[in-house]
Amino acid sequence: MSWDWFGDPDYWSSRLVFQRMLAALYLLAFVVALNQFRALLGERGLLPIPRFVRRVPFRASPSLFHLYYSDRFFAAVAGTGAVVSAVLLAGLADPLPVWAHLLLWTVPWVLYLSIVNVGQVWYSFGWESLLLETGFLAVFLGPAHVEPPVPVLWLLLWLLFRVEFGAGMIKMRGDPCWRDLTCLYYHHETQPMPGPLSWYFHHLPRSLHKVEVAASHLTQLVVPFVLFAPQPAATVAAGFVIVTQTWLVLSGNFAWLNLITIILAVSAVDGLLLPLSPPALTESPPWFLGVVLAMTAGMVALSYWPARNLLQRRQIMNYSFNKLHLANTYGAFGSVTRERHEVIFEGTGAEELTPDTEWREYEFKGKPGDPRRRPPQVAPYHLRLDWMLWFVSLSSRYGGTWITEFVTRLLAGDRQTLKLLRRNPFPDSPPTFLRARLFRYRFTTWRERRETGAWWVREPVGAVIRTCRLDPDGTAVPVGVPD
Structure with missing residues (x-):
């Protein structure tokens, strides 16, 4: 049996950019944790981790902090995550053997999972699960000297589809202002944290606000299906996602939700369009093929729950069906406040x-x-x-x-x-x-x-x-x- 289908060198450049951007985001997430944890989650924090792990068992929230907690240990965990992320960002992991590359990308995922699972309300945001699910898939993308595995690329597309289509469906099933195209009469003013340009966005003509909403519906309800089409259609669809997410970056502050969505969209871009040249690529070792296929089968099985949720009238958003935050459901702003x-x-x-x-x-x-x-x-x-x-x-x-x-x-x-x-x-x-x-x-x-x-x-x-x-x-x- 030929395994030529398993890798696709045309996505070598896309994978490289994806990995660098994701490593930078991991680095940011660990820096945020270092800067804020003592006041929020520390031994004398507003919601102390020691109190949480005494009340909630390991099986309900898998975390290294069930084994031991001190503020110094938390700082060491977050600091290690930041250092490993910086190593990945610098590309120092690229020459590693496949097994070592896989293990190194596993480190920030395990460390950040440990933080999220004891983070309580401070880590209850949808983009935490999105970072963990994206980070888990990134573990299996392989180093620079092997072809990007096609099953993992498809799983990244499926994740991006759920992010966009889930957000679109929660809007259509939610606040009627999304259906009559008037939600942006209010949203720029009432969003959680307006940015420097939000005042100007709010004062755009109402006709343009309706165009914004219509463009959002197009990008979230139609474009996601085109992501699975052959190139160059998939790249065009990814471009739509990147442009609309950049628009959201300009119009407000949504932590790293927009950035990680852009990162996912990069994985769908035809790498031949990027000005990067791959080195001589080697074949993936047989054990790696087996690991990737087993992981893919597991993710397909876990996808039953978010897929069912997308089809349900009572759709829920930003929910994890398991404590590893894999195959989650996503969505945002199903309703918009008027004041x-x-x-x-x-x-x-x-x-x-x-x-x-x-x-x-x-x-x-x-x-x-x-x-x-x-x-x-x-x-x-x-x-x-x-x-x-x-x-x-x-x-x-x-x-x-x-x-x-x-x-x-x-x-x-x-x-x-x-x-x-x-x-x-x-x-x-x-x-x-x-x-x-x-x-x-x-x-x-x-x-x-x-x-x-x-x-x-x-x-x-x-x-x-x-x-x-x-x-x-x-x-x-x-x-x-x-x-």
Whole structure:
């Protein structure tokens, strides 16, 4: 039996670019974990990992941290992931034997899986599972001196299809504004974390907003099927995905969701179009063929659940059917909010509260706060606290226990927690009282922008956290005064 079909040298360049881009994304993900874990998940974090692993067994959340946890060990795990990712990004793994290359790409996948499975709400975003599923498939792509395995290339196409088609179907089955093409009347203003150009996108003519939605439907409902067509049609389809994802990058901050979708689309591009020349390629060893085919059979079996989900009327999105985050379901913005709300934290150093008490506002790195501050460019970096506060503005149930802990840390002036913020209004000593209020935000009009220089107009609509202070045992307690 001939195995010539197993590898396709025409995708050598595409695989190389895909691997470099994915390694860069892995590196970013580990850096984000290093920068934020102590305050979010550390021994004294808002949702400590030691408390989680005592409550949840290994079989329910496979992770190295079930074996041992300390903040130093977490830093070592994330740091190792970052170093290995940098090695892969630099191409130092390309000359390795197939077995060594496979093992090296397995390292960041295992380490990041260990983080995600104990990350709780901070790692509950769909792009975490998408990175893990993409990273798992990348393990089996092989080094630069062998032909890219065709079964893995097809699995990457299937993953990209699920990402795009799943997002398209959740829209068509969800909010009616997707069907009448009006969702972008609101989305640029109400999305989780607007970017520097979001104000301008919001003020585009409504007719153009309808064109945006129509283009989204075309790219997510029609184009994914063309990905499986012969070249050059597949490359054209991948180009549509890349262009629309770049449009989303320009219009808002969605962590690395758009970047990893672009990376997946690169794998569908005809490598002969890229200005890279492959070296003399060697045959894949027989054991590698067997491993790839066994993995492919496993992924096909696991795909039953996301495929069934795509066909169901009650489609769910961003769900993992197994604890290894393989063959997941994806999707985003099945519904679009019509008004924007923000949770604003304020403190005061006053010893007693009066109607004239001066309250000072905490400023976050990414989410809207000061109306005169232009929305920053954050993506592909992921500000986990800022994102979760957007969910809290939709419903207090997203705050769980961590938001009370967050208030306690602000009142205590906790240094690690304050590192998550852009500006601490109490640099010398922590506040004596703290509260959190809900504000309604909207973008300024062109006229308001010219007259005031502000990007936002806001007004208070209620309380999220009643005024509180620390009691003697260091717990935030309400003081029972009007807000």
